Amino acid sequence: MSLRPRVVIVGGGFGGLAAAQALADEPVEVLLVDRNNFHLFQPLLYQVATGGLSPANISMPLRTILKKQRNARVLMAEVTDLNLLDRRVEFADGRHADFDYLIAATGASSFFFKNPEWELVAPGLKTVEDARRIRFEVLSAFEKAEAHGHPLAPGALTMVVVGGGPTGVEMAGAIAELARLTMRGEFRSIHSEEARILLIENGPRVLGSFDPASSAHALASLRQIGVEVRLETMVREVHSGRVVLELGGVQEDVPCAVVVWAAGVRASRLAQVLAEKAGLGMDRGGRVPVMPDGSLPGFPEVFAVGDMTSLIPEGATRPLPGLAPVAQQLARHVAGVIGRRVRGEASPPAFAYVDRGNMATIGRASAVAETYGMKLSGFLAWLAWLFIHLVLLIGFQNRLLVLLQWAINFLTFNRAARLINATATQTPQAPQTTQPGVPVHG
Ligand SMILES: Cc1cc2nc3c(=O)[nH]c(=O)nc-3n(C[C@H](O)[C@H](O)[C@H](O)COP(=O)(O)OP(=O)(O)OC[C@H]3O[C@@H](n4cnc5c(N)ncnc54)[C@H](O)[C@@H]3O)c2cc1C
Structure with missing residues (x-):
């Protein structure tokens, strides 16, 4: 021992x-x-949720990462x-x-504030299971609409993203790209471009933690790719198949197929x-x-x-x-x-956070980035976003695969990981044993 x-x-x-x-x-x-037995790169979860990447592309077994670290053990x-x-x-x-x-x-x-029951109909985006559930719901909405044909049921292709922070902006942009570019021409009864994507933000601007100029750029980019952005709008109710929005005291009932919750943790x-x-x-x-x-x-x-x-x-x-x-x-x-x-040495100097900035991507080939005092937007910011995320992703193999996948997605407009699998809403549990009181740290 x-x-x-x-x-x-x-x-x-x-x-x-x-x-x-x-x-x-x-x-x-x-x-x-x-x-879990893996480390998850959450910043790219929205790409799993929209079929751009597979879960394995953005996760890595913890054992693999720590394999060579002799003083470390992993326990699931x-x-x-x-x-x-x-x-x-x-x-x-x-x-x-x-x-x-x-x-x-x-x-x-x-976090769903005082409405934990909303989680049943409005998945958040924190885990692989969340991303797979959103992917399931978004893709299923198109399949159901195709099977039903015109005239479509009200809200059949309406996707509501709640929360205009980086996660909501990235999510709404990616769904818009999926509907307007990736799936275009793939259906026979419907046009995927008919999808209505709403981004609901309670505050006066999207990306509220960014500089107002970055927010304005993000708003313009979102609108350009067909995202309907509603500012200063509250979500009052969330139900299966509809949400109730409120702007200036006036309520609006919005039928919808999907609600994604990106409004709080x-x-x-x-x-x-x-x-x-x-x-x-x-x-x-x-x-x-x-x-x-x-x-x-x-x-x-x-x-x-x-x-x-x-x-x-x-x-x-x-x-x-x-x-x-x-x-x-x-x-x-x-x-x-x-x-x-x-080692019996004196404590290090107090912790000081080094802020290297903030960035968010908006659909295909556009982003905003605030880094080292610079404010970038558009294609250049998007390249910076790609580079930083590749560098931060764990594992050479993942970096290479994601780079390749991104290149293919960019050139072909495709998102290949568009699987609808029925187990998407099940949450796996850590293995249970029946040995109470057994210490595991030797
Ligand atoms: C969709 C999304 C996009 C994001 N984009 C960005 C971005 O672009 N840039 C950025 O800087 N940040 C981003 N973030 C935030 C960033 O991911 C978090 O700040 C970061 O993950 C926090 O690290 P952490 O170690 O505190 O928690 P996490 O990385 O969440 O890790 C927590 C770990 O604890 C484990 N765990 C939890 N409870 C238990 C338990 N009871 N028993 C055992 N294990 C447990 C979980 O399985 C998990 O592995 C994003 C987050 C999300 C969700």
Whole structure:
């Protein structure tokens, strides 16, 4: 049995994986636990949802990524509880892992505010299952319309995307591209271009976190590719087959075939567990507050990073945004803190987030990018977007395959991964065993 300190990392997303890799040369034993056996590159989920890429193109087995890291083990398990006083992580199957240091990085999930039942009819876009479900619903709508023929039922080809942030903008643009370019001429009873794509945004502009000029460019690009953008519009009701919108006190009933929810996320359940166990409050997004070094106040050996945390940098009034680089940078900082502590060295300087900018793509060959003080839009921004996403994607094989797929999609207008599979709405579970109380971290 190793006597090296045990670091348990919960979550193999951007934050958890970055932490595990940054601990590669430290004298610790790392156990990375995730409910899935793969790391998922969420920024490209919308391309899976619209048939441009396959799930395997944007995910990579965690074991493969950490294969050569001798101090790291991977465990596929659902974490149900974090016992901070006993320093123990509990799993759904009754087993547990003891830790000397804990890094929680369980991210966020789609949030439907006071209407959790909307999730049944309006999938969010956070997981592979979500993307496959949206792909299923979007493609099925066209198939049903083709089978039914003209005159189409009201809303038969209306797709509503709720939320004008980067995810909503990218999603609406990709559905428009699918309908207007990819599937054009493939049907005999309908024209796929007849599809009506609505993007609903509560605020006064899309991409509200970007510069107003970028928002204006995105709005113009969306309208150019046929997306109907409704600003300052609230979604009041979501039902199977229709939504109720409200603008200036006037309500409108919109029949539709598909609703995609891109309007909100909330920190994962374990953020609440951490907050309760540490006697802390949570912010409006359900995020747990962390100290500038990523640790929980009062628990210097317990850290949290990424979308589940709220870290307000010194001198700032708002917490860092829920972005992959925020999760990765804090995770690497936390790994440095743990490494130095284990080696008996002084703590590193306080964490400082390096903001390299923000970007969003709008359909084919257009994007907005704000990076290193520059504001790009159009084709150049799209090239920058392609390059950055390829670089960030994990694994040489995935990069090569995605690059090839993008080139083929661009040249042929095709989106080959347009499978309608009936299991798209089923959520797989982590394997369960019946061995209660078995420790898994040697
Ligand atoms: C559609 C979409 C597009 C995005 N686009 C961008 C973008 O362009 N640029 C950008 O910077 N950011 C983007 N983001 C945000 C970015 O993906 C997140 O900020 C980032 O994933 C946060 O990393 P994380 O490690 O906190 O969480 P995640 O990457 O979400 O990882 C959390 C991990 O924890 C696991 N987990 C959760 N709960 C449990 C549990 N109880 N037991 C075991 N495992 C658990 C999950 O399976 C997951 O692997 C996008 C997000 C989405 C959804």
